[in-house]
Structures are given as structure tokens and as C-alpha cells.
Amino acid sequence: MDNYRESVLRIENGSFAYKGGRRVLRNINIDIGAGEVLAVLGPNGAGKTTMLRCMMDMLRWDSGQSMLYGEDIHGMPAKKLWSRMAYVPQARSAASSYTAFQTVLLGRSSRIGVFASPSDRDMEIAERVMKQLGIYELADKPCYAISGGELQMVLIARAMAAEPRLLILDEPESNLDFRNQLVVLDAISALASDGVACVFNTHYPAHALQRAGKSLILTRDGRSRFGSTMSVVTEENIREAFGVNAVIGEVETAENILRNVVPVSISSASQRESSPRVDHDGSSGASGSCVDQNGSEECIASITLIFDSNEYADRINRLMHEYEHLLIGRMGMPYRKRGLHIINANVDGRREEIEELTHRMGLIPGISVKTTYAR
Amino acid sequence: MSLTTDTTGKTKSSINNSTGSGSRSRGSGAGRSGRLPALWKIILIIMPFAAALIALGIGRMQISPGEVLEVLRLRLAGAHASSTLIEKTVMQLRLPRILLAALVGAGLSVSGCAFQSLFANPLATPDTLGVASGASFGAALGILMGFGLVGVQLTGLAMGGAAVTLTWLAGSGRGRDGLSYIVLSGIMIGSLFSALVSLIKYVADEESQLPAITYWLMGGLDKANYHTLSLGAPVIIAGILLFSLIRWRMNLLPLTDDEAKASGVDIRLLRAVTIISATAVTASCVSMCGQVGWVGLLIPHMCRMIFGNNHLSLIPASVSLGAVFMIAVDTAARSISAAEIPVSILTAIIGAPFFIMLMRRSGGWRV
Numbered sequence: 052m053d054n055y056r057e058s059v060l061r062i063e064n065g066s067f068a069y070k071g072g073r074r075v076l077r078n079i080n081i082d083i084g085a086g087e088v089l090a091v092l093g094p095n096g097a098g099k100t101t102m103l104r105c106m107m108d109m110l111r112w113d114s115g116q117s118m119l120y121g122e123d124i125h126g127m128p129a130k131k132l133w134s135r136m137a138y139v140p141q142a143r144s145a146a147s148s149y150t151a152f153q154t155v156l157l158g159r160s161s162r163i164g165v166f167a168s169p170s171d172r173d174m175e176i177a178e179r180v181m182k183q184l185g186i187y188e189l190a191d192k193p194c195y196a197i198s199g200g201e202l203q204m205v206l207i208a209r210a211m212a213a214e215p216r217l218l219i220l221d222e223p224e225s226n227l228d229f230r231n232q233l234v235v236l237d238a239i240s241a242l243a244s245d246g247v248a249c250v251f252n253t254h255y256p257a258h259a260l261q262r263a264g265k266s267l268i269l270t271r272d273g274r275s276r277f278g279s280t281m282s283v284v285t286e287e288n289i290r291e292a293f294g295v296n297a298v299i300g301e302v303e304t305a306e307n308i309l310r311n312v313v314p315v316s317i318s319s320a321s322q323r324e325s326s327p328r329v330d331h332d333g334s335s336g337a338s339g340s341c342v343d344q345n346g347s348e349e350c351i352a353s354i355t356l357i358f359d360s361n362e363y364a365d366r367i368n369r370l371m372h373e374y375e376h377l378l379i380g381r382m383g384m385p386y387r388k389r390g391l392h393i394i395n396a397n398v399d400g401r402r403e404e405i406e407e408l409t410h411r412m413g414l415i416p417g418i419s420v421k422t423t424y425a426r
Numbered sequence: 427m428s429l430t431t432d433t434t435g436k437t438k439s440s441i442n443n444s445t446g447s448g449s450r451s452r453g454s455g456a457g458r459s460g461r462l463p464a465l466w467k468i469i470l471i472i473m474p475f476a477a478a479l480i481a482l483g484i485g486r487m488q489i490s491p492g493e494v495l496e497v498l499r500l501r502l503a504g505a506h507a508s509s510t511l512i513e514k515t516v517m518q519l520r521l522p523r524i525l526l527a528a529l530v531g532a533g534l535s536v537s538g539c540a541f542q543s544l545f546a547n548p549l550a551t552p553d554t555l556g557v558a559s560g561a562s563f564g565a566a567l568g569i570l571m572g573f574g575l576v577g578v579q580l581t582g583l584a585m586g587g588a589a590v591t592l593t594w595l596a597g598s599g600r601g602r603d604g605l606s607y608i609v610l611s612g613i614m615i616g617s618l619f620s621a622l623v624s625l626i627k628y629v630a631d632e633e634s635q636l637p638a639i640t641y642w643l644m645g646g647l648d649k650a651n652y653h654t655l656s657l658g659a660p661v662i663i664a665g666i667l668l669f670s671l672i673r674w675r676m677n678l679l680p681l682t683d684d685e686a687k688a689s690g691v692d693i694r695l696l697r698a699v700t701i702i703s704a705t706a707v708t709a710s711c712v713s714m715c716g717q718v719g720w721v722g723l724l725i726p727h728m729c730r731m732i733f734g735n736n737h738l739s740l741i742p743a744s745v746s747l748g749a750v751f752m753i754a755v756d757t758a759a760r761s762i763s764a765a766e767i768p769v770s771i772l773t774a775i776i777g778a779p780f781f782i783m784l785m786r787r788s789g790g791w792r793v
Binding site: 104107109129130132133134137138140148149150152153156157158160161163165166167168169174190191193210213 | 546682
């Protein structure tokens with residue numbers, strides 16, 4: 052694996068069943084490192100929230116374990132655990148009687164003594180986190196008087212006030228409008244690019260494709276698939292997990308190529324067994340190049356990157372290093388006049404891998420990435 | 427970290443600069459930190475003493491605050507006042523009673539506040555949770571058995587604890603959607619214990635015990651003396667001190683289970699400590715002066731409206747205003763008419779309309 056990133060959270064063979072009920076989760080194995088985003092996908096009732104609660108030891112795995120920095124979470128002192136890991140509940144199930152600032156300050160609880168009250172430093176951290184998330188102007192408003200999207204951001208701020216290395220979010224963008232979905236997802240991407248590992252449940256496979264480097268798909272019968280988002284969020288896996296025939300398409304913007312999932316029809320049970328292909332000619336082949344469902348085809352491509360921050364240069368370098376075996380050569384130059392970096396990388400390898408590399412680069416906020424494949 | 431790319435961050439940064447950290451939340455007497463501003467601190471400390479000073483002079487025998495101060499000053503110096511009648515009235519009749527009123531008011535209102543937060547329910551108070559009824563039953567049982575005040579307190583505590591446990595068992599486990607179950611089951615358990623109180627009255631001796639129990643149940647502070655105080659006060663004072671010490675942490679009480687766990691604090695211990703202390707304080711109050719309703723609901727609500735929900739300011743405010751309210755009500759109870767009016771009747775008569783007025787004016791509140 053990548054020796055640059057340390058493993059933050061690992062789940063080994065996690066299985067869980069409710070008392071007297073069917074097995075909800077079977078042999079879950081995941082591994083995420085600093086700065087990585089994991090999306091947990093699955094239909095209603097597949098156990099997404101259960102999965103998060105087991106992950107955090109709020110429910111006990113029947114077998115298997117969650118390891119935080121190589122240490123079993125179960126039995127870890129609460130104070131130690133919750134100063135490394137933070138949880139963002141669904142906004143509708145959160146308590147909301149305090150002002151936004153006081154709510155964020157509650158995130159410092161594990162670091163404030165039983166008989167103590169928040170210190171100036173705690174207050175500064177709460178203020179700083181709110182400013183970073185762009186919600187500082189809400190500070191003095193009571194949480195019941197702000198919108199759902201704002202409350203979600205306040206809850207993220209509360210979690211971040213604990214200065215965690217791992218952030219776990221339960222359906223952070225559900226019940227939000229387009230704009231607020233983006234605000235929340237942007238916040239997750241930005242936190243990840245600062246090195247915080249993020250895990251979020253979502254109903255939207257497209258959000259996994261656009262934001263998460265890794266994905267876990269749960270099906271209702273307890274099976275799961277974990278891996279890089281590009282390899283996990285596929286039409287086939289969506290059909291198997293959701294029972295929906297969907298098309299994964301690409302939308303080209305000036306900066307990027309975004310992947311989107313369009314649900315087409317409900318697949319019948321028999322179809323699910325035999326898993327026939329949905330005909331989608333031309334939809335995912337928008338770039339007009341070699342499309343192979345297995346992705347095993349060898350391609351030559353040129354990846355162009357434009358970004359404006361020096362800190363990203365390092366991350367790009369690390370990614371390039373990880374995919375060194377694909378590289379034919381690269382050329383990069385800082386364009387000082389505009390404070391931009393422009394990098395061109397030429398690669399040769401399996402199309403699947405090239406797509407994965409492009410995808411992972413595209414997850415870095417504020418970057419423009421496009422890949423041109425040779426005919 | 428650099429989250430300035432966040433869509434809201436860019437546009438709002440100019441507004442951020444104009445809101446200094448010293449700004450206050452709207453309609454709230456507490457600052458952003460949740461601490462009381464210095465002026466409020468002084469007011470809240472002075473008010474109970476001022477109320478007590480005034481109350482010491484009011485009664486069938488009017489004594490001016492100057493004379494009251496003189497008596498207190500002389501007594502503190504170990505000397506005696508020139509008028510033994512004034513001294514006896516102030517020191518033996520009024521002072522213990524006012525101290526009791528202050529303690530009971532502060533105790534009931536602080537435990538009401540704790541119960542509201544614990545159950546994340548504005549209607550959860552010693553009265554609605556059945557704690558007061560349970561404690562009344564225990565205390566009545568204690569009187570029936572001929573126990574002394576300590577015994578009465580203990581049986582009151584035991585039964586109050588039993589009542590709140592039953593209420594919790596009957597009404598919890600449904601998450602926040604099931605909050606009304608707590609109050610509904612509290613009403614059930616409360617009426618169960620009220621029935622048991624009636625049973626005690628039924629079997630009590632008509633000549634001696636029944637009048638004692640009946641009168642005591644109506645709630646009155648007229649039997650206050652230093653002996654009663656010395657037995658009941660320590661529990662109430664200890665409870666108030668404890669809540670004052672852990673008051674910031676009490677902010678975690680209304681959170682949902684998962685949120686509370688994720689705070690990294692031992693939430694079960696915090697809840698257990700809260701419920702035991704609040705029940706003990708309630709039982710002590712009930713055993714000393716019967717069931718005085720409304721205080722535990724009215725005062726915390728008033729404080730929440732003025733100071734917001736942060737316990738950092740809510741707890742001291744509840745203690746202070748609870749004491750002031752009870753001193754005022756008890757003074758009225760003993761001086762409005764020649765015959766003393768039971769204090770619980772007055773708290774209800776004063777409390778209900780005042781409460782409705784506050785509610786309509788502020789447009790409600792949350793816990």
C-alpha cells in the first residue's frame with residue numbers, strides 16, 4: 052500500500068447482527084488513511100447507520116474489530132477515543148437548544164474537566180473552526196432558528212472543535228438543497244485535504260464518485276464491497292446493491308470531468324441474479340475514446356492539471372509517486388505571474404488505473420484535471 | 427487548515443469582522459461564553475439577601491430594614507438588641523422561616539432545571555415526573571410510622587427515587603421522539619403515588635396524624651426552626667453546590683445518546699449523578715415543607731427565557747431567583763391575611779398567570 056499515508060481507521064472482519072434478527076453486516080473490511088474520504092453507500096435498511104455505530108463502538112461488533120491508529124477502539128478510554136475521532140449526527144436527530152457557538156463549544160467537552168468551564172483557548176478554537184467552515188456569523192443564533200444546512204455545518208463545526216483526526220458523518224447532505232449539499236460536501240473535501248480522514252454515509256452514489264477516494268457498498272443481504280470508488284461504484288454494483296439499473300455518465304465542465312449516476316429503471320430480482328448489462332451506448336463514452344467495461348484495456352493518455360496552491364503540489368507528487376508505474380513522463384511548471392501550477396503527466400497503463408488516478412486527483416479541492424486518451 | 431474555498435466562507439467573511447467576540451446573543455442575559463456578565467452576577471447575588479432583609483421586616487409586626495440590620499449586626503457581634511420582642515421576632519420566628527424558604531426555592535428550582543435538561547423536556551419537573559408525589563408519599567409514610575425529620579427525609583428520598591426510576595423505566599427508550607412519554611408516564615406514576623398518599627391518610631389516626639399529614643401536604647413553611655433547617659439544609663446545599671460545580675458539563679445532558687457518547691464524557695455517570703442529586707434535593711424540600719408546586723417549573727423557565735439554556739449561567743440564576751421567588755411568596759402567605767395561607771396555593775395562584783404571561787411574551791422556549 053501507500054507508505055506515505057498512515058492508516059487511521061481499519062475495520063477487520065466486522066460482523067454484526069441485531070438480537071434475534073438477521074445478520075446486517077458481514078465481514079466488513081475497510082482501511083482508510085489520513086486525508087482520505089470514504090463513502091458508505093447502500094439502500095435503506097442495508098445497515099449504513101448501523102455500520103457507522105459499530106465503527107465507533109456505539110454498537111459492539113459481534114466479531115471483528117475497529118482499529119484506530121492500530122489500536123482496538125473497544126476498551127479505549129472514551130476521552131482518548133473521542134479526542135481523535137468525532138461524530139456528526141444527522142441534523143434532524145440532534146439536540147438544538149443552544150446557540151450555534153455554544154453547540155460548537157460542546158465539541159470541546161472531552162478536553163474540559165468535570166468541574167471546569169471552557170477556557171479562552173477552547174473559545175478560540177470554537178471560533179476558529181466556525182470561521183473556517185464559514186458559519187461564524189451564525190455564532191449567536193439559537194440552533195432551532197437556523198436552516199437545516201446551517202445546522203449541519205454547525206454540527207460539523209462541533210465535531211471539528213474536538214480537533215479529531217477522523218470525522219464520521221451520518222448522511223450529512225441528506226434533506227439539503229443543492230447549494231447546501233455542495234457547502235457540506237465542500238467542507239468534507241476541504242477537511243480531508245487538511246489531512247482529516249472522513250467517513251460519510253450517503254444515499255447518493257454520485258456524491259461518492261465526486262468526493263470519495265474510497266467507497267463501501269452495503270447490500271441488504273449483508274454483503275459488502277470495499278475499494279477505490281472507481282472500482283466499487285460501478286453500474287453492476289449499484290444494480291446488485293440497490294436493485295436499480297443505473298447509468299454512470301460523465302459531465303464535462305470547464306475544469307473537470309464529473310461522474311454522475313442516473314437511475315434508469317428498477318431491476319427485477321431475476322435480472323439481479325443474471326445481472327444483464329444495461330445498454331448505454333454513448334452515455335459514458337462521452338470522451339469518445341476506448342470504453343471497455345472491464346477497464347483492462349491498455350491506454351496511453353495525457354493528464355493535465357491546473358491548481359493554485361503550493362500545498363497541493365506535494366499531494367500531487369505523492370499521488371504520482373504512487374502510480375509511478377504508469378508514468379511515461381511529466382512536465383510541470385509554476386506560472387508565477389498568476390500563482391498557478393500547470394502539470395502535464397503522460398501515462399501508459401490499464402485504463403482502469405488511469406481513471407482511478409485522474410479521479411483521485413480530481414478529489415483535491417480547487418484543482419482542474421482532465422485526461423485525454425490516445426485513440 | 428484552509429477552508430476559505432468554502433462557498434459560504436468567501437461571501438460572509440466581511441460580516442464576520444463586524445461581529446466581535448463580545449457580542450451577545452439576542453434576548454439573552456448571558457454572554458457568548460455562557461458566563462453571566464458582571465452586572466448580572468452582582469444583581470443575582472444581592473437579590474436574595476435584599477429579599478430576605480425586606481421579608482424579615484414584614485409581618486404582623488412591621489420592622490424597618492434599619493432595625494432588622496441592627497438586630498442582625500448585634501447578634502453577629504454576640505450582643506442582644508434593646509427590644510427582646512423585635513429580636514425574638516426576627517431571629518426566632520422570621521429568620522429560620524426565610525432561610526428555609528430560600529433553600530427550598532433554590533433547591534426546587536435547581537432540581538427542576540436539572541430534570542428539564544436530563545429529559546430534554548421543558549415539562550419535566552419534580553412535579554410532572556412524579557418525584558414530588560413519590561417523595562410526599564415517602565414523607566407521609568415516615569410521619570405515619572412516627573419517624574423524626576431525618577427518617578421522613580430518607581423515606582421521602584427513597585420513594586422519590588423509586589418514583590423517578592419507575593417514570594424513567596415506563597417512559598424512556600423511545601429516543602427524542604418519545605419525549606412526551608416521559609411526562610405522560612410521570613403523570614401516571616405521580617397519580618399512583620398520590621393514591622398511595624390518600625391510602626396513608628385513610629389509615630392515619632384521625633386525631634393526631636391525619637391533620638399533621640394533611641396540613642403538611644398542603645405545603646407550609648410555618649414550622650421552620652433551626653433544628654429542621656440543620657437536618658434538611660445540608661442535602662439541599664450539597665445538591666446546589668454540586669450542580670454549580672458541574673454546571674458546564676450539564677450542557678451535555680439534553681444531547682441524544684449517540685451525541686452524548688461522542689462527546690467523550692461518561693454520560694451515564696453524569697446522568698446518574700444528576701438524577702440522584704435532583705431527587706435528593708426534591709425529597710429534602712418536600713420533607714421539610716410539603717409539596718410546594720410550580721417553583722421547579724416556573725423559575726427554570728423564567729431563567730431560560732432571560733439567560734438562555736447554557737447551564738453556566740442558568741444554574742446560578744435558578745438558585746438565586748428560586749430563593750427570591752420563594753421568600754416573596756412565603757412572605758405573602760404569612761402576611762396577606764390574619765390566617766396563614768398554605769404556600770402551595772399561593773405559588774399556583776401567582777405562578778400560573780405569571781407563567782402564561784411570560785410564555786405569551788417570549789413566544790416559547792426550548793430545552
